[in-house]
Amino acid sequence: MTKLPGAYMRAEIDQAIPAFAEGVLQDLSASVKAATLDKLDAFYTIARGSSDAAANLISYELMAELQKPVTTLPPSVFSLGNGLQLGNAGALIFSQSGGSKDLISAAIGFKNAGGKTLAITNTPGSPLAAEADAFVDIKAGLEQAVPATKTVICTIAAGMALLAALKPDYAKACEAAAKAMLASADAKLEQADQIIEAVKSTPHVYVIGRGCGFGAAHEMALKLKETTAIHAEAYSAAEVLHGPLQLATKPLCVLILDTGEEVSNQSLSLAEERFRSVGANVFRLTPETVGAQGLTPAASSAMLLRALYPVILEIALQLGLDPDQPETLSKVTVTI
Amino acid sequence: MTKLPGAYMRAEIDQAIPAFAEGVLQDLSASVKAATLDKLDAFYTIARGSSDAAANLISYELMAELQKPVTTLPPSVFSLGNGLQLGNAGALIFSQSGGSKDLISAAIGFKNAGGKTLAITNTPGSPLAAEADAFVDIKAGLEQAVPATKTVICTIAAGMALLAALKPDYAKACEAAAKAMLASADAKLEQADQIIEAVKSTPHVYVIGRGCGFGAAHEMALKLKETTAIHAEAYSAAEVLHGPLQLATKPLCVLILDTGEEVSNQSLSLAEERFRSVGANVFRLTPETVGAQGLTPAASSAMLLRALYPVILEIALQLGLDPDQPETLSKVTVTI
Numbered sequence: 001m002t003k004l005p006g007a008y009m010r011a012e013i014d015q016a017i018p019a020f021a022e023g024v025l026q027d028l029s030a031s032v033k034a035a036t037l038d039k040l041d042a043f044y045t046i047a048r049g050s051s052d053a054a055a056n057l058i059s060y061e062l063m064a065e066l067q068k069p070v071t072t073l074p075p076s077v078f079s080l081g082n083g084l085q086l087g088n089a090g091a092l093i094f095s096q097s098g099g100s101k102d103l104i105s106a107a108i109g110f111k112n113a114g115g116k117t118l119a120i121t122n123t124p125g126s127p128l129a130a131e132a133d134a135f136v137d138i139k140a141g142l143e144q145a146v147p148a149t150k151t152v153i154c155t156i157a158a159g160m161a162l163l164a165a166l167k168p169d170y171a172k173a174c175e176a177a178a179k180a181m182l183a184s185a186d187a188k189l190e191q192a193d194q195i196i197e198a199v200k201s202t203p204h205v206y207v208i209g210r211g212c213g214f215g216a217a218h219e220m221a222l223k224l225k226e227t228t229a230i231h232a233e234a235y236s237a238a239e240v241l242h243g244p245l246q247l248a249t250k251p252l253c254v255l256i257l258d259t260g261e262e263v264s265n266q267s268l269s270l271a272e273e274r275f276r277s278v279g280a281n282v283f284r285l286t287p288e289t290v291g292a293q294g295l296t297p298a299a300s301s302a303m304l305l306r307a308l309y310p311v312i313l314e315i316a317l318q319l320g321l322d323p324d325q326p327e328t329l330s331k332v333t334v335t336i
Numbered sequence: 337m338t339k340l341p342g343a344y345m346r347a348e349i350d351q352a353i354p355a356f357a358e359g360v361l362q363d364l365s366a367s368v369k370a371a372t373l374d375k376l377d378a379f380y381t382i383a384r385g386s387s388d389a390a391a392n393l394i395s396y397e398l399m400a401e402l403q404k405p406v407t408t409l410p411p412s413v414f415s416l417g418n419g420l421q422l423g424n425a426g427a428l429i430f431s432q433s434g435g436s437k438d439l440i441s442a443a444i445g446f447k448n449a450g451g452k453t454l455a456i457t458n459t460p461g462s463p464l465a466a467e468a469d470a471f472v473d474i475k476a477g478l479e480q481a482v483p484a485t486k487t488v489i490c491t492i493a494a495g496m497a498l499l500a501a502l503k504p505d506y507a508k509a510c511e512a513a514a515k516a517m518l519a520s521a522d523a524k525l526e527q528a529d530q531i532i533e534a535v536k537s538t539p540h541v542y543v544i545g546r547g548c549g550f551g552a553a554h555e556m557a558l559k560l561k562e563t564t565a566i567h568a569e570a571y572s573a574a575e576v577l578h579g580p581l582q583l584a585t586k587p588l589c590v591l592i593l594d595t596g597e598e599v600s601n602q603s604l605s606l607a608e609e610r611f612r613s614v615g616a617n618v619f620r621l622t623p624e625t626v627g628a629q630g631l632t633p634a635a636s637s638a639m640l641l642r643a644l645y646p647v648i649l650e651i652a653l654q655l656g657l658d659p660d661q662p663e664t665l666s667k668v669t670v671t672i
Contacts, residue, residue: 041423042378044405049578063413067421069380071407076547076574076599077399085403087377087423102574147579203539204567211412226579229586231540233569238412238438242385243483243562246662250565263412278664326582328614 005322009145017185023157034134047094057215058159078109098126177299205232212297259300341658345481353521359493370470383430393551394495414445434462513635541568548633595636
């Protein structure tokens with residue numbers, strides 16, 4: 001029997017929240033201890049593509065909870081550049097395959113510079129996991145569709161579990177997220193049909209977030225581009241009212257990912273109002289629209305992605321594309 | 337007499353290289369000493385918009401030359417979040433106006449957390465300059481067009497002068513850049529007319545760079561969007577062959593900014609080849625096409641921007657727009 005277009009992606013989206021609930025409750029204290037992460041002053045994330053979007057999102061939650069800087073380093077500093085001298089810092093290296101040469105070079109370079117390394121990967125036996133001081137298995141299981149979905153959501157779960165190991169108080173948030181997200185795992189986004197129609201008929205899309213929601217916006221824009229070939233671009237709510245607003249003089253659809261942080265509310269509302277006033281087609285999305293309450297910003301981001309992935313899948317199918325296999329892409333990309 | 341559309345932007349582009357040549361030769365050792373930047377283990381840049389693109393570009397040159405991590409922090413960590421505990425780190429805070437409240441909050445927050453702060457600004461008497469441990473005047477002079485051009489190029493000059501103060505050997509590179517760039521300041525980009533035609537007639541544009549060229553690509557994409565309302569997006573050559581390649585199934589123009597780093601050559605060439613093979617309209621640009629030789633990657637980036645700004649101006653005029661005043665924008669954006 002021939003596989004239906006998008007069958008892999010659909011199945012993997014359905015598996016995402018059960019896998020999240022398992023991953024977010026992992027006890028990662030042994031990995032934290034092995035890489036002495038609890039003794040460090042600063043963290044650097046190193047990643048590419050969807051993993052980089054997830055890393056960005058997790059960084060924000062780590063900074064908010066630990067009050068330590070968590071910023072991103074380009075892998076090429078190690079693979080192409082002269083390397084770095086590091087203080088008392090650790091690298092969180094995210095790679096689903098664990099096989100990207102530039103990320104393995106980064107792990108080696110970071111260790112040689114005196115830093116600690118943790119690999120967050122879906123492939124525990126991978127070269128990256130072997131090079132790092134410790135690794136975390138995101139336990140997403142096999143992913144066959146080219147566009148990553150459940151591995152992204154499981155990477156967020158692993159990031160939250162890591163935070164619980166560094167700050168035991170946070171474990172309550174992990175438990176609450178597992179429970180609330182399982183309860184609304186299959187709920188359909190209220191605005192789904194409207195968004196599908198709007199995105200299909202608009203050549204340009206902005207996905208806007210702030211804080212953790214900015215990383216989620218990156219993932220959403222990347223996935224739309226990869227799966228539907230629609231030009232979607234992510235912006236922070238703080239940046240988008242500078243020059244980027246000008247694109248709204250053309251037909252523009254704006255998706256605002258509201259992860260519920262009280263402090264971001266005002267800037268998301270300002271962006272919403274400005275884009276509406278210049279004629280853009282604006283949707284503001286919250287985890288509450290699928291019934292999930294009381295989530296942290298990182299968990300809200302995971303829930304919003306889970307609710308939006310089927311929307312992307314449906315857009316691709318309606319455009320006559322096979323979401324499982326975008327025509328120009330392969331699953332593993334080699335970076336030189 | 338009524339001002340012609342784009343008259344401010346045109347004049348400011350013309351002033352950029354003479355101002356760069358002056359700024360890059362500034363002696364910033366007093367500022368470095370005042371903020372004890374030479375004693376620090378790590379740097380964080382804090383900026384928005386065009387200044388953030390320039391900061392990204394400078395970060396790469398600082399990392400390559402100093403072998404210390406230079407990464408970016410979102411200003412909202414201080415304005416909205418809980419702040420940070422910092423080790424022996426410094427913040428480089430970039431703001432042309434020096435008046436953005438969130439950047440001033442970041443300077444105060446960073447200092448309260450025990451970090452050192454340097455403001456890089458076009459407004460020495462600004463609140464940001466007053467809050468920082470020291471400041472650098474980028475000396476671009478008054479900029480009246482909404483799209484920043486000469487202030488971006490002067491910010492790069494200030495970053496290079498800062499590097500010379502931290503690493504005296506680098507002063508030779510500053511002198512060479514001033515000389516070479518003055519000599520080819522007014523040279524026209526060979527491919528200018530072809531690029532104008534291609535970008536005008538294509539709904540989607542990617543601007544691709546690597547290393548310093550990635551920051552330059554960000555600035556170029558932002559400026560195209562702001563000035564011409566064309567959907568241009570920046571990508572690192574390392575990222576763009578993942579999901580983003582799929583956009584090439586639609587009409588796509590690709591501008592590759594080649595800043596001449598030997599180590600980036602292979603990945604830029606791979607991107608060039610892949611995008612050509614899927615039918616995109618690809619232009620690869622080097623400072624050599626305007627006659628500038630022997631530049632560092634940061635100086636190459638400044639030269640490429642100088643060569644491309646008139647192309648953006650011309651596209652806007654041919655589309656019937658006034659580049660000096662994009663219809664939805666004002667010069668200073670308030671971030672909440």
